[in-house]
Amino acid sequence: MDNYPISSRSLEKHYYINGDQLGQQYKEHLSDFNTWNQFGHAEHWVLFSHNLGEYLSIDETALSNGELYAIITNKKAKGKKGTLVAMINGTCSDKVIEVLKKIPMSKRRKVKEVTLDMASSMNKIVRISFPKATRVIDRFHVQKLAYDALQEIRIKHRWEAIDQESEAIRTARYNHKTYESVVLANGDTVKQLLARSRYLLFKSTNKWTEKQKERAKILFAQYPDIEKAYSLTHSLRMIFTHNSDKNVALTKLAHWYNKVEDAGFASFRTIMNTIHDHYRGILNYFDNRSTNASAESFNAKLKAFRATLRGVKDIRFFLYRVTKIYA
Numbered sequence: 001m002d003n004y005p006i007s008s009r010s011l012e013k014h015y016y017i018n019g020d021q022l023g024q025q026y027k028e029h030l031s032d033f034n035t036w037n038q039f040g041h042a043e044h045w046v047l048f049s050h051n052l053g054e055y056l057s058i059d060e061t062a063l064s065n066g067e068l069y070a071i072i073t074n075k076k077a078k079g080k081k082g083t084l085v086a087m088i089n090g091t092c093s094d095k096v097i098e099v100l101k102k103i104p105m106s107k108r109r110k111v112k113e114v115t116l117d118m119a120s121s122m123n124k125i126v127r128i129s130f131p132k133a134t135r136v137i138d139r140f141h142v143q144k145l146a147y148d149a150l151q152e153i154r155i156k157h158r159w160e161a162i163d164q165e166s167e168a169i170r171t172a173r174y175n176h177k178t179y180e181s182v183v184l185a186n187g188d189t190v191k192q193l194l195a196r197s198r199y200l201l202f203k204s205t206n207k208w209t210e211k212q213k214e215r216a217k218i219l220f221a222q223y224p225d226i227e228k229a230y231s232l233t234h235s236l237r238m239i240f241t242h243n244s245d246k247n248v249a250l251t252k253l254a255h256w257y258n259k260v261e262d263a264g265f266a267s268f269r270t271i272m273n274t275i276h277d278h279y280r281g282i283l284n285y286f287d288n289r290s291t292n293a294s295a296e297s298f299n300a301k302l303k304a305f306r307a308t309l310r311g312v313k314d315i316r317f318f319l320y321r322v323t324k325i326y327a
Contacts (some may be wrong), residue, residue, distance in 0.1 A: 011243055022225045040118040045083040045088040051077070052085055054112040056130070057295035060091050061302055064312040070096045070125070075294045081268050083298060084327040087319065093121040093128075100129040115288035115292040118278050119142045138292035139240045145274065146233040149267035150201055153229050158194040162233075186214045193219055201230055204237075206256060235259065246286045252281070260317050298326070 027033055038046045053074040060068050070088045077083040088096045100108070111130040114121040115138055126135050165181065172179035181189040188196060197219045202211040208216060220227035235256055245250045253275065260268045275282060285291070305322065312318045 027314075027317055028090060031265075033317060036320055037149065038320075038323070039316070042319050043089065045086065045099045046319055046323055047086045047099060047102055047327070048084055048323070049107065051082050051109055051327060052103060052111065053077070054110060054234075055290070056085065056111055056114045056133070057292050057298075058114055058116045059292060059295035059299060060122075061299045063302070063306065063318065064315060070122075071295065071298065072100070073295055073298050079294065079297055079326075081300065081326065084323060087322075091119075091121055093124040096121075096125045097128050100125070113288065113290060115290050115295070116281075117292065118274065118281075123281070134284050134287070135281045136284040136287075136290045139277055139282070139285050140291060140293070140296075142275060142282060143233075143237055143240070145271045146236050146268070147202060148235075149265065149271060150226070150229045150233045151198065152267055153226055153265070154194060154201065154223075156222055157226070158191065161190045161194055174211075184218055186211070186218055188215065188218070190222070193222070197226075201226075202231075204234065225265075229265060229268070232256070232259060232263060232268055240285065244286055246283045249286050250279075250283060251277060301326075 013043055020198065029091060033039070036042070053076045054077040057073050057075060059073075060070050062068055068091050070086075070091050072085040072087075073083050074085055086098050086099060090096070103257075108130050109132045111133040113134045113136060114126045116126055118141055123135060126133060145226065169179045181191075184193060186193075192216065197215055200208055200216055205213075218273045220230075227289050239249055239252045239256065243252065255275075258271050260272045270325055273285075302322065306312055306318070307324075
């Protein structure tokens, strides 16, 4: 037989695979999606009671068009197969509890600890569904409140700087002059200083670069209230980082309350009251230093999977594929 050269165009013609068509074939014929035992209710909930463990996390995530799902995961599985216990459409506590009741109480009583955020609905779900479990409020949710309060002060000053510059520009034009921004010692304008300081305020001083140290020095000299708010945020973080005893942590939180009162920031006083309302769950962190990081990691995996599919067109099939990997 004569050998004829095959062009690259010919190869492309013969070996090209239509991804959409392959996906449809997998959905309709190659997989067991249509006979999946969760098929009839997957849009509302999926449940895998055999994945229930002693240490759980509960969180929420949006799959499509802002639709929230409550997610319960088993920490022991470390984000691999066996991680997913349940995904339930909505965060209404009564609906989530109703689904979790399908797991026998004898199994649910074996759960020792559940990490969660400060939402009252999540607290109710855990309290009723896992009555023997210790509820641990995630330390990072607490710290985030302080970070948000700190950034709120920085943003307020930034808007003021923008207003002042706009007014200075109008005045210069009125007087037929050219406006020139004031440049600080590190080369930033005031607006730039406030904008570029965002990330350094999230970090400890020992993790600042040389440029960030210089910027922070100028920032704190210009805005002492930002320095004071940063100190409060850092102090709260250190309570979680350097303590492993509940009683010591409680004493240090009391000292932190005093600092907040002295500072006089309304937003930090709100945080103080929130911590006081949830202090039992927050202090439970110091028993095993448990966080909701595993739940956040699982959420990140879901978002990455959703991104590879360029969105969720069929929620039921999306959940089928998720459960094949993680349940």
